[in-house]
Amino acid sequence: MALxxxxxxxxxxxxxxxxxxxxxxxxxxxxxxxxxTNGAGKSTLMDSIMGMVKNTGAIRLEGQDLIGFDSSEIxxxxxGYAPERAHLFPFMTVEDNLLVGGYTARDDIGRNLAHVHELxxxxxxxxxxxxxTQSGGERQMVSVGRALMTSPRxxxxxxxxxxxxPKVCSEIAATLKRLNEEDGLTILITEQNINFxxxxxxxxxxxxxxHLRISGTPQELAADDALNKAYFGG
Amino acid sequence: MxxxxxxxxxxxxxxxxxxxxxxxxxSVGRVLNLAYGAYLMLGGYAYFWVVQTMHMPKLxxxxxxxxxxVLAGLLKHRLIVKPLKSDPVxxxxxxxxxxxxxxxxxxxxFNDSAKIMHPIVNGVWRVGGxxxxxxxxxxxxxxxxxxxxxxxxxxxxHVGRAISAVSMDVKxxxxxxxxxDRINMITWGLSGxxxxxxxxxxxxxxxxxxxxxxxxxxxxxxxxxxxxxxxxIGTLIVAHIIGFMEIISTTLVAAELRGVFTMLLIIVxxxxxxxxxxxxxxx
Numbered sequence: 423m424a425l426x427x428x429x430x431x432x433x434x435x436x437x438x439x440x441x442x443x444x445x446x447x448x449x450x451x452x453x454x455x456x457x458x459t460n461g462a463g464k465s466t467l468m469d470s471i472m473g474m475v476k477n478t479g480a481i482r483l484e485g486q487d488l489i490g491f492d493s494s495e496i497x498x499x500x501x502g503y504a505p506e507r508a509h510l511f512p513f514m515t516v517e518d519n520l521l522v523g524g525y526t527a528r529d530d531i532g533r534n535l536a537h538v539h540e541l542x543x544x545x546x547x548x549x550x551x552x553x554x555t556q557s558g559g560e561r562q563m564v565s566v567g568r569a570l571m572t573s574p575r576x577x578x579x580x581x582x583x584x585x586x587x588p589k590v591c592s593e594i595a596a597t598l599k600r601l602n603e604e605d606g607l608t609i610l611i612t613e614q615n616i617n618f619x620x621x622x623x624x625x626x627x628x629x630x631x632x633h634l635r636i637s638g639t640p641q642e643l644a645a646d647d648a649l650n651k652a653y654f655g656g
Numbered sequence: 657m658x659x660x661x662x663x664x665x666x667x668x669x670x671x672x673x674x675x676x677x678x679x680x681x682x683s684v685g686r687v688l689n690l691a692y693g694a695y696l697m698l699g700g701y702a703y704f705w706v707v708q709t710m711h712m713p714k715l716x717x718x719x720x721x722x723x724x725x726v727l728a729g730l731l732k733h734r735l736i737v738k739p740l741k742s743d744p745v746x747x748x749x750x751x752x753x754x755x756x757x758x759x760x761x762x763x764x765x766f767n768d769s770a771k772i773m774h775p776i777v778n779g780v781w782r783v784g785g786x787x788x789x790x791x792x793x794x795x796x797x798x799x800x801x802x803x804x805x806x807x808x809x810x811x812x813x814h815v816g817r818a819i820s821a822v823s824m825d826v827k828x829x830x831x832x833x834x835x836x837d838r839i840n841m842i843t844w845g846l847s848g849x850x851x852x853x854x855x856x857x858x859x860x861x862x863x864x865x866x867x868x869x870x871x872x873x874x875x876x877x878x879x880x881x882x883x884x885x886x887x888x889i890g891t892l893i894v895a896h897i898i899g900f901m902e903i904i905s906t907t908l909v910a911a912e913l914r915g916v917f918t919m920l921l922i923i924v925x926x927x928x929x930x931x932x933x934x935x936x937x938x939x
Contacts, residue, residue: 472831497833509828511821518811522821525814526833572833 423485425450425608426471426576431479433466433632440466442632443479448576453602453609455623457616463632464612465506468580471610472496472503483576498526502574506581508565512554516545519553519564523571530573538567541597559590566597576608577601583615591615595622620644658784660903666788668899669796670857671875672803672892677850678876679883679891683823684843687744691732691751692876693869694758695725695851700859700868701762702852704773714776721852729848733841742840755869762866770865776856795857802853807888819843871915878918882925883932894933897921 424447433441441463448454458464469475473493481488488496497503511519520538524531539546542563548556553564562582569577579598583591595618601607612629613619619626620640628636628649636649643649678692699721706717736754740746775791782788810816821829822839829836858872875898883894898918905917925932 474827474830492835493830494833494835497831503831505827505831509825509831511824511828513824514817514820518817518820521814522817522829522832522834525818528814568832 424448425484426610427480427482429480429482431470431477431481433463433470434476440632441470444629444632444634446627446634446637448608448610450608451602451606452625453598453611453623455611455613455619455626456629457613457619457626458629459614461631462629464629465580467629468503468505468578468612471501471578494526497572500573500575501578502569502572502576503578504562504565504569504580504582506584508561510553510561510564510568513552515550515552516556516564517549520545520567520571523568527571527573531571534571534573538570541600542567558585559587559593562586562590562594566594574607576610579609579611581612581614583613583618591618598622659786660907662783662786662788663907664896664900664903666792666796667903668896669799670792670854670861671879671899672895673799673850674854674858674872675876675879675891675895676803676806676888677847677854679880680819680843680850681847682880684819685737685742685840687737687742687747688877688880689732689751689847690748690873691755691758692847692851693871693873694755695728695848696855696858696872697758697762697866697869698724698728699852699855700773700864701766703856704771704859704864708774718853718856721856722849725848725850725852725855726845727848728852729844729846730841732848733844737840737844738837759866759869766866768866770863772863773860776860791860795861798857802850803888803892810888815839815842874915874918878922881922881932890933
C-alpha cells in the first residue's frame with residue numbers, strides 16, 4: 423500500500439477552484455516531486471494535505487482518510503511540513519523554534535533534536551540566535567528541522583530552494599537524500615527548480631493550473647519533448 | 657524623592673500585573689479585549705463577597721476570584737471571540753458592550769455605591785521617610801512573582817512556547833502540531849485569571865465600584881500601545897514608565913491629573929510611533 427494516496431483531489435478558496443481532480447500516490451521510502459510554475463497549485467496541494475484548505479476527494483495516509491482533520495491531528499498522525507517561506511517564529515531562538523516542532527512528539531525531543539543538529543550542525547552553533555536575523559538558507563534548515571521534530575513518517579517540503587544560492591540548494595538536496603536513504607523517510611517535494619527536483623525524486627508529476635498533466639520517472643520526463651519545450655525551451 | 661521612588665516602584669509593579677493579561681490576548685489573538693477591565697472588577701467583587709460578605713478566608717477569596725476570572729475568559733472566548741472568528745473590530749465592539757453589561761450586573765447585585773475593601777495584609781512599613789502599606793507591598797511582590805512565573809511559563813513549557821508561537825505565526829504553529837484555537841482558548845482563560853487577581857490587588861489599593869473597570873483598561877491599553885505588541889519584558893518597562901509618570905504628576909503637579917498624562921501618552925505615541933517603543937511580535 424502507498425504511504426500517501428491522493429485521489430481525485432480538488433481544492434477551493436471560496437468559489438475559486440485551485441486543484442482539479444488530482445490523483446497520485448507516494449510509496450513508502452520514495453521521494454516524489456511535484457513540479458510546476460508559480461500559481462500551478464503546488465502550495466495548495468501541500469496545504470490540502472495539512473488540512474488547511476477546503477477539499478473534495480480523498481487524501482489517505484496508510485489507508486486512513488485525512489480530510490476533515492485539523493493540522494494538529496495530521497501532524498500527530500505523522501506528516502511533517504516545511505512550508506514555502508518557512509513560517510518560522512521570528513523572535514524565538516533557533517532552539518525554541520525546533521522545540522515548538524516537538525510539541526506533539528514530546529517523548530522523542532532529545533533524540534530528534536540530536537538528529538537535527540547532526541544533519542545541520544550550524545543550527546547547534548546558532549541555537550540562541552533569533553530566526554529573524556538568520557540567512558535564507560539557515561531559515562530553510564530550521565524549517566526542515568522543525569518538521570523533523572514532529573517525528574514524521576512523511577515529510578512535505580514546499581519549494582525548499584526558493585531564493586537560495588546553488589551551494590545552499592545542493593546542501594539541502596544532500597540532506598533530503600540522506601534522510602531518505604539512511605532513515606527511510608518518505609518525502610514529497612514541490613519545486614519550480616526542475617533540476618533540483620529531477621536530481622532527487624524517483625517519480626515526478628507536473629502540475630499546471632491545478633491539473634496534473636504528466637507523470638513519470640525523471641528519465642521518462644527528460645525524454646518528453648513537450649515537457650522539454652515547456653520548461654527548458656528546448 | 658524617596659517617596660516618589662518607592663511609590664513609583666510599587667505602583668508600576670501593580671500596573672504591570674494589570675496590563676499583562678491584556679497584552680497576552682493582544683499578542684495571541686490580535687484583538688483588544690475591551691472588557692478586560694471587567695475581569696478586574698469581577699475579581700475584586702468576587703473576593704469582596706467571599707471575604708467580607710461571607711467571612712471566609714482570604715486565600716479562598718483569591719482562589720474564587722481567579723476561578724471567576726478564568727470562567728469569564730473562557731466564556732468570552734467561546735461565546736464572542738470564536739463565533740466572530742476573532743474579527744478585531746467586531747470583538748472590540750462586543751467586548752466594550754459586554755463591559756457595560758457586566759457593570760450593570762454588578763450594580764444590580766452589589767448596588768452602585770463604592771465599597772472599601774479591607775487590606776489583604778495589614779500593617780505599615782516606614783522606610784526612609786516614606787510610608788508603605790504592607791498591602792501594596794504584597795501586591796507588588798505578588799505582581800513580580802506572577803510576572804516572573806509567567807515569563808518562565810512562556811519560555812520553558814510546551815504550552816507557554818505554543819502561546820508564543822501562535823502569537824508570531826499561526827500557520828507555523830499549526831504545522832508544528834499546535835491547535836491555535838485551543839491555545840487561544842487557554843490564553844483567554846489565563847488572561848481572565850491574571851485580570852481577576854490584578855483586580856483583587858487593584859481594589860485593595862483603591863476601592864471597589866461598578867465603574868472601576870475603566871481606569872485599569874486605560875492603563876492596559878496604554879501599555880500595549882506604548883510598548884508595541886506585547887512582550888513580558890516590554891510590558892514591565894512600559895508599566896514603569898506609566899507608573900512613575902503618574903506618581904510624579906500627582907505628587908509634583910496636581911493630584912487631579914491622575915491618569916491624564918497616561919492618556920496623553922497614548923495619543924503622542926499613536927501619532928509619533930505607531931508601532932510603539934518595542935514594536936515587534938515577541939511574547
